Amino acid sequence: MRTHPLQRLTADEIRAARALLDDNGLVTATTKFALLGLEEPDKLTVLGHRPGDPVDRRVRAVLLDLATGASRTVIASLTRNVVDSVEAIDPVTDGQPPILLEELVTVDEIVKADAGWREAMARRGITDLDLVRPCPLSAGNFGIPSQRGRRVLHVLSFLQHRPEDHPWAHPIDGVVAYVDLIEKKVIELVDDSVLPIPEEEANHDDPAYTGPPRTTLKPIEITQPEGPSFTVDDDVVTWENWTFRVGFDPREGLVLHQLGWRDGDRVRPVIYRASLAEMVVPYADPSPVRFWQSYFDAGEYLLGQQVNSLELGCDCLGEIHYFDAVLADGDGAPREVRNAICLHEEDYGVLWKHTDIFTESAETRRQRRLVISFFVTVGVYDYGFYWYLYLDGTIQLEVKATGVVFTSAYKPDSSYASEVAPGLGAPFHQHLYCARLDMMVDGLDNAVDELEVQPLPIGPANPNGNAFTRRTTRLRSEAEGARAADPLAGRTWRISSSDSTNRLGRPVAYELRPEGRPLLLSDPASATANRAAFATKSLWVTRYDPAERFPAGDLVNQHPGGAGLPKYVAADRAIEDQDIVLWHTFGAVHFPRPEDWPVMPVEYCGFTLRPVGFFDRNPTLDVPATPAAHCGHHGHQQGEDHGAHGGHGGHGEHHHG
Incomplete structure (x- = not known):
């Protein structure tokens, strides 16, 4: 049970929200959740909250029907188990719901099924389309007539020499596909010019490219033998x-x-x-x-x-x-x-x-x-x-x-x-x-x-x-x-x-x-x-x-x-x-x-x-x-600022290793 208005949504609350919207006829087989998050109460409500006070847990959802392109914003109360509001989204004046992760995946199939796009690849000497990586990107809104009211992504493409080769080194430039995500087709292809595709590979995770790792860096150990100075109570x-x-x-x-x-x-x-x-x-x-x-x-x-x-x-x-x-x-x-x-x-x-x-x-x-x-x-x-x-x-x-x-x-x-x-x-x-x-x-x-x-x-x-x-x-x-x-x-x-x-x-x-x-x-x-x-x-x-x-x-x-x-x-x-x-x-x-x-x-x-x-x-x-x-180490004078942070970063800086 949530006891504070700003506590983060739990997995159970997300399931309850989905069920509530489903029970109210807002979810069909083709409905996708472009967004589902906590609808925070207004500031005065939160500041006035005291331990033990009742909490009205509300969510905001943006729903998209992949079959029709229709979308709406829904606000619902998990506490009261009711839908408070449903507002239709006009794609021309209001914009579109955020891009779905699964939409980024479907683009590959859409462009590779388009004859015009395949011909554009052939003009550039590309025959193995399995090594082409279409890159879906947000379209913005530039008044392009063919895109008015449609849910669109723009697709640039990149080439791999083999599956483990990073494609960003080989842009297939001069061509872009405009893809309608609801109709699942290329609605416009801009093929402006045929440009050379850079050949040199650039695989930063391959020792054959980077050379052997250096061996000169000595370990830096960060220790707090008595534990951290902070405490965490829930959030x-x-x-x-x-x-x-x-x-x-x-x-x-x-x-x-x-x-x-x-x-x-x-x-x-x-x-x-x-x-x-x-x-x-x-x-x-x-x-x-x-x-x-x-x-x-x-x-x-x-x-x-x-x-x-x-x-x-x-x-x-x-x-x-x-x-x-x-x-x-x-x-x-x-x-x-x-x-x-x-x-x-x-x-x-x-x-x-x-x-x-x-x-x-x-x-x-x-x-x-x-x-x-x-x-x-x-x-x-x-x-x-x-x-x-x-x-x-x-x-x-x-x-x-x-x-x-x-x-x-x-x-x-x-x-x-x-x-x-x-x-x-x-x-x-x-x-x-x-x-x-x-x-x-x-x-x-x-x-x-x-x-x-x-x-x-x-x-x-x-x-x-x-x-x-x-x-x-x-x-x-x-x-x-x-x-x-x-x-x-x-x-x-x-x-x-x-x-x-x-x-x-x-x-x-x-x-x-x-x-x-x-x-x-x-x-x-x-x-x-x-x-x-x-x-x-x-x-x-x-x-x-x-x-x-x-x-x-x-x-x-x-x-x-x-x-x-x-x-x-x-x-x-x-x-x-x-x-x-x-x-x-x-x-x-x-x-x-x-x-x-x-x-x-x-x-x-x-x-x-x-x-x-x-x-x-x-x-x-x-x-x-x-x-x-x-304060001192191996003869260094006490009080010297060895290892101190003189600029950005710090001992706890994120890095991928």
């Missing part, structure tokens, strides 16, 4: 002064609920709900075969459904606690992913240090952080999402992008792709992520100020020209809350409590520090910019509304655009001293390098939330000194 994690609840959503993946800091006998809220709510990967190649490449990995493919099963002692190192994930498959049956979420702590170098010239005091304390992470594989790319909590109250999200770059045939002197191997191209693209941060800094009502550095000219008040100050601008409405980062201005955003002050009489606050890399590079008038409008701003601030969950809208697959944040902020609601949500877009522009081939070393990006006046003084003064036995 609630407590570590040092931090407390939060772990959630897992089939679309967003890992969710952190009710993240707070224990201060004496009370827990001070910081974030009510934090998640990676959407991401878009737009490509730069404008050719007739590839102009449509812009993938929404959360809304179209469901990040949570693509989660990896992590291996103890391999993907995470140290004293690990794993959370399994229970997800619904296309038939509405539970599917368990073992070790989907990794929880551990790791050393992070010096926390604070001072050697005083007058008192001769010499003190050093070491930083450590709690890591909550998961990895997904979406197509060729693998993404690790790492939430970090630090001893000093800092919060970070770091995304680690790795995997295989998407490939093309390389056209000499291309303006839109890099050559990563002989004749092999990798189109330029972006990885843009949007974090949804339902803030609750010391209470429900918060406000946001934009902070910037302000140099001052020489003048009567600044005769020597050394003065600079800080400019503060209060964001008062949703229109004002749509902002772009500006690294040269040192632009950050301070989220402060409207009711709580520190001992200096100033509002307690957290500060969002963006990395400030480029935003969406597609033209503002493009279909991609219309569908991924969230990625045109670094920050959006909206008034909390439980119905506003996703930055690109509820149904992203083949949506015509304009949904999500542009629609949310259209009312231009007040955001000063209100219950507000921050949406932060961040990411990277990827101009692939030869070093990114055949498998890409991790590329990092993210953001930081740092306390600013949230505490009355340094909250880590009580962190004990590290025992001397742990």
Whole structure:
């Protein structure tokens, strides 16, 4: 029996949901569950919940009829055993349900049965179709007449030399098939040009290609002889002064609920709900075969459904606690992913240090952080999402992008792709992520100020020209809350409590520090910019509304655009001293390098939330000194920072071994 509104769905609840929808005539032999997840109660209901209170467990399902293409969204109560609502989905105006895993499999049969596609392969000298790997990809919505109202995937193809050969090294470029998934046929074939298929193999898992493993790396052992410092009670994690609840959503993946800091006998809220709510990967190649490449990995493919099963002692190192994930498959049956979420702590170098010239005091304390992470594989790319909590109250999200770059045939002197191997191209693209941060800094009502550095000219008040100050601008409405980062201005955003002050009489606050890399590079008038409008701003601030969950809208697959944040902020609601949500877009522009081939070393990006006046003084003064036995080794002077983390990653970093 579920006793908290935010507890994750169990396998029994997924079975009960499927049975309830079946009993109400909503499931037929051709019905598929494109999505089934917990319908979270609104914030006030959750905050008002007390142990022993009744809990109404509701689910949201998106159902697709593979025979007709008809789809609908259903909300049902498992507690009351009733269907609360059924809403039909209009594929023209509302978009399509997310892509099903089984649909990706059926594409192979569909394209290989098409005469036009087979002829296109023959023109390229390909006769053994068993070694061709059609790659199904989300179609987007570019106003292509043949696709209006249809459930479509676009299919590029790759060649293997033999079954164990990685096909990404051999793109069959110049041709793309548009596939109707309901009619199960190719509705349009774009055969633009016959390009050479790169021959060189690139099998990163084959010693014949990589060479023998190096033998020079000595072991690094991570041990915690007294066990970890965190505790886990069901889904609630407590570590040092931090407390939060772990959630897992089939679309967003890992969710952190009710993240707070224990201060004496009370827990001070910081974030009510934090998640990676959407991401878009737009490509730069404008050719007739590839102009449509812009993938929404959360809304179209469901990040949570693509989660990896992590291996103890391999993907995470140290004293690990794993959370399994229970997800619904296309038939509405539970599917368990073992070790989907990794929880551990790791050393992070010096926390604070001072050697005083007058008192001769010499003190050093070491930083450590709690890591909550998961990895997904979406197509060729693998993404690790790492939430970090630090001893000093800092919060970070770091995304680690790795995997295989998407490939093309390389056209000499291309303006839109890099050559990563002989004749092999990798189109330029972006990885843009949007974090949804339902803030609750010391209470429900918060406000946001934009902070910037302000140099001052020489003048009567600044005769020597050394003065600079800080400019503060209060964001008062949703229109004002749509902002772009500006690294040269040192632009950050301070989220402060409207009711709580520190001992200096100033509002307690957290500060969002963006990395400030480029935003969406597609033209503002493009279909991609219309569908991924969230990625045109670094920050959006909206008034909390439980119905506003996703930055690109509820149904992203083949949506015509304009949904999500542009629609949310259209009312231009007040955001000063209100219950507000921050949406932060961040990411990277990827101009692939030869070093990114055949498998890409991790590329990092993210953001930081740092306390600013949230505490009355340094909250880590009580962190004990590290025992001397742990500070020196083989003659190194005590206190040296050997093995400390000077940058990204850490002792617990995921890796596949």
